[in-house]
Amino acid sequence: MxxxxxxxxxxxxxxxxxxxxxxxxxxxxxxxxxxxxxxxxxxxxxxxxxxxxxxxxxxxxxxxxxxxxxxxxxxxxxxxxxxxxxxxxxxxxxxxxxxxxxxxxxxxxxxxxxxxxxxxxxxxxxxxxxxxxxxxxxxxxxxxxxxxxxxxxxxxxxxxxxxxxxxxxxxxxxxxxxxxxxxxxxxxxxxILPVMYGTFDIRSVFLNGRHFQICLISRRSRFRAGTRYFRRGIDQDGHVANFNETEQLLLVEGPPSATRTPDEYAYKMSFVQIRGSIPMYWAEVNTLRYKPDLQIMDLHDTLDVMRLHLQEQVALYGEQALVNLINQKGHEKPVKEAYERYLSELNLPKVKYEYFDFHTECKHMRWDRISVLIERLQEDLDRQGYFYLADSKPIKVQEGIVRTNCMDNLDRTNVVQATLAKRVLAQQLRTLGIIQESEGVDDYETLSKEFREMWADHADLISKAYGGSGALKSDFTRTNKRTKKGLLEDGVKSVLRYLKNNMFDGPRQDGFDLVTGAWIPRKNPSLALHLITDSRPLVTRSMPVVAYFALFMICAGLTLPRTSDYNLAYYFIIWISVLSAALIFIVLYGIDYVSWPRLLPPTDVIWYNGPGYRSADNGKGIKGWPIRVKNGDKIPTRGRGGLNGGEEIEMGTMRKRVD
Structure with missing residues (x-):
């Protein structure tokens, strides 16, 4: 090469x-x-x-x-x-x-x-x-x-x-x-230097007289790339959001050989998994509420693009074991039902579906219950195998792959993929005679520690790239235990994700779209002034200022000398009322305060009213916005972060735009 x-x-x-x-x-x-x-x-x-x-x-x-x-x-x-x-x-x-x-x-x-x-x-x-x-x-x-x-x-x-x-x-x-x-x-x-967005970690282990290396590589797809809430589901080319291929390599030294250099290993084993967003048209629309509005779009080509995606994965990796970890109740239930309905209609060969309600099965910190899923996948894992080279001769070939997803393909997916990788690593070490048939990775503390830290670091990097914070549930990956400290850390990470996803992810998404070529600028900056201007109405822009000023006046009132409790009470009533009114307005018109992408704003998703499902219609005012939209019509767009008046975007389409 x-x-x-x-x-x-x-x-x-x-x-x-x-x-x-x-x-x-x-x-x-x-x-x-x-x-x-x-x-x-x-x-x-x-x-x-x-x-x-x-x-x-x-x-x-x-x-x-x-x-x-x-x-x-x-x-x-x-x-x-x-x-x-x-x-x-x-x-x-x-x-x-x-x-x-x-x-x-x-x-x-x-x-x-x-x-x-x-x-x-x-x-x-x-x-x-x-x-x-x-x-x-x-x-x-x-x-x-x-x-x-x-x-x-x-x-x-x-x-x-x-x-x-x-x-x-x-x-x-x-x-x-x-x-x-x-x-x-x-x-x-x-x-010409190819660059990969992903993770790489390699660690050396000496165990039972044998020296080997464990390497973990994650490769992030440049197609449908972006951030957590601005890139969900699938596009018309069959590419899904947050698609990652994760490869775990085991490189084991053999006896000295004149035909091998010191850098070569006698035994090389590779186990590959993939993750990716549920392959259908769906989204979660930010409205400043902690739970965004869930939306599923039943478009005419949904089955075609799902078939295209899954057939591509079969062609690349072999048979597919689709592991779905989302909840069967509450907010996530409609996504599960739609996914299963589409898969049933497709009925593709070499594609097997496996559902596991992660939160229900593992509630009350019963993380040992993941073994239930592993037992269900045992036959598939044995049949799919892993890639095994011995002195540059293939002994085994991986003939299939496990595709894991949750809502974000982050936290639950990380835990399950790490568990599957640990199971395969133990099997590989037994095959090479490094550990006994009755032993596993956790029976050796040094090996277990390196494995856990490697997968936890890998999970954090993938989570930061897509969600904006480190991975949740990483305490289990690092220690094999779910702890109260870990729950507290997850709470902090969840708040950090909320703030980044609502207030800062718009420019991050624009960076993805610009660098990967999803959006190409015209050679005239005056045509793209909407990227740097705020077209929201004055009353909308002023509400955060009003709220800050009212809060300042309340705090100032707490420090003023009290000449009359009666007058001070009226003072606080006035400014608390102003603050409340400003906050209510911000919540009611929450979509206007989200940091939306400006290069490719998801207007067709926000204003979609065709067949499908929407959990709520928050963030658009008391009676909704004064715009009537019909499926297939063109609509004016508005709002911060690229939802500007005068733009027109056709419903139900995802097109490369030029400005």
């Missing part, structure tokens, strides 16, 4: 060009990007750098790609990295710092000439600095071991970007310009 340059020196030739020169590679081609035209080409080896060019003050550890905003194109580069570990003898890094370099010489990223451009640059920066991005220069971390092994012959002469799994090649959209410029005559592959 073609390697990628591990570090580059950047030379900036004034307003003319950016030139990237590989370090430590004598005779290697350098890469030049013309700032005026955007042309990309390779220089001849040992090309002299113009005397007017100045070296950039940071080392470049990889070109993330080029993104086009409203006034200029920008090159995003990785300027910081940390080593996360070695996998199969290859370094795996996390990108820790990024710089954004404008092609237009008249643009400054520090002080852009237009507020829309400044806003878009901030979205790009916050996205790359806020995620957990991983890469390797010599190993394709986007693909599971089994897929790599079966494609090794045809991949031998390819570059990593050519072999990368398109779902997990996070910066694929931003690398389009470099990929298109790469031809047989000028191969840019050494400069």
């Amino acid at each position: 073609k390697p990628i340059h591990q570090s580059l020196n950047l030379y900036i030739d004034g307003d003319e060009a950016y030139t990237f020169i590989p370090t430590g590679s004598a005779g290697a081609h350098s890469l030049t990007i013309q700032r005026a035209t955007g042309e990309i080409y390779l220089d001849q080896p040992n090309t002299t750098i113009p005397s007017s060019a100045q070296r950039y003050h940071k080392t470049i550890y990889g070109i993330i790609g080029i993104i086009s905003l409203s006034l200029s194109d920008y090159v995003v580069v990785a300027t910081g990295r940390e080593l996360r570990g070695h996998l199969m003898g290859h370094e795996v890094y996390r990108a820790t710092d990024f710089d954004v370099l404008p092609l237009n010489p008249n643009i400054s990223v520090i002080n852009p000439p237009h507020p829309v451009e400044s806003h878009l640059i901030a979205l790009v920066r916050s996205h790359w600095h806020g995620g957990h991005f991983l890469f390797s220069y010599e190993w394709d971390i986007t693909r599971r071991l089994q897929a790599q092994w079966f494609a090794q012959e045809e991949d031998a002469t390819k570059a990593i970007w050519e072999t990368a799994d398109n779902r997990f090649f996070w910066n694929r959209y931003m690398q389009t310009r470099l990929i298109d410029a790469s031809t047989a005559k000028q191969d840019l592959s050494p400069f």
